[in-house]
Amino acid sequence: MVQNMTTLLTQSLVIIDIETTGANPIRNDVLAVGLVPLNDATRSFVVYVRPPAPQWNPFAQANFQKFAETWESQAVSPVAACAAIEGYLAQEFHGEVVTPIGHNIGFDVAFLRKLAFLGGRDELEAVSRRALDTHTMLYLLFLQGRIPSSALSSDGAFEHFGIAVASHARHTALGDALATRELVIKLLDMLGAPFLPLAPSSRVEVRAHSLTRD
Template structure:
């Protein structure tokens, strides 16, 4: 399947830390896209109630505390809606291993995955071990490609930025003859395994 005809969903989790085995998701944001268009009207965002207090550093980043999130729905309430949104779509995320880790912890099998971080490195002929990390953050790529940043550390805003950055990267990689299909994108992202079936 050509990437232009596929259905994607850009996903971002805001969490209490970077370890899916230990930390918790406190906000989900996703933006569907297909036919090279972002469908903002179908965007979805939800706060998630944590099960335990979290570190002060997370409060500083998100401006939230466990106490303020006590009215938010629990994971069990958010999970079914998220799983429905991912069904039949290709996942797009920046540093996707984090989102995939939290999905697995929630008992959701990650769909075929495209990582905008890895696509940017591929476009520049860079590898993770030697690339300047600050040049490949989501906000750095947004600035580079002229994508407006509405606010960082908000899951919906970051999902929207990720969707826009993805479209730029996919077009640039196609111009270079490196991308035509969804399988090309997942392969460059490091997720080119045997699960692609419908999306090749």
């Protein structure tokens, strides 16, 4: 019964990874947003964003070269990016409110709010104000003595759990989100809450748990 409930409630979890021009959401801007549903039967999504006047830090500017060519051809305005994200969520989750999950997810949530502001919104539709942090999940396992401290960083966690990320995909929105999805599934299993995909006919039950954004 616990496994069934866990399966039910994890259907609206979406791994989010954001690439930015720096680490400060006041000064810096979003360049790319990757969205990877925990349920791999639902398609992933990435949108590239062209901020009005980007300010860079050195690491972000160097890392940008990994996806600069795609960004140049596909980047859209913050307004269009917000609309694209909301359209994707509406199409794939049929009105459900999704819960963001990621490593140090507060970083990504802060930049999502910045993007929403630039897109003329207070917040993005269908994205919960609450979020799950894989670092917190890792830290709980560390406190239990089940993983080493070296596994608390994203790089360390990927190495510890044998999750391979190609160098050209590391620190890209979609590449990191896909790797984090693998990590989340392993962490749920270790925490006693294994994830199993639901059949499409079960989705109506999931919506009953997501009637409000928070």
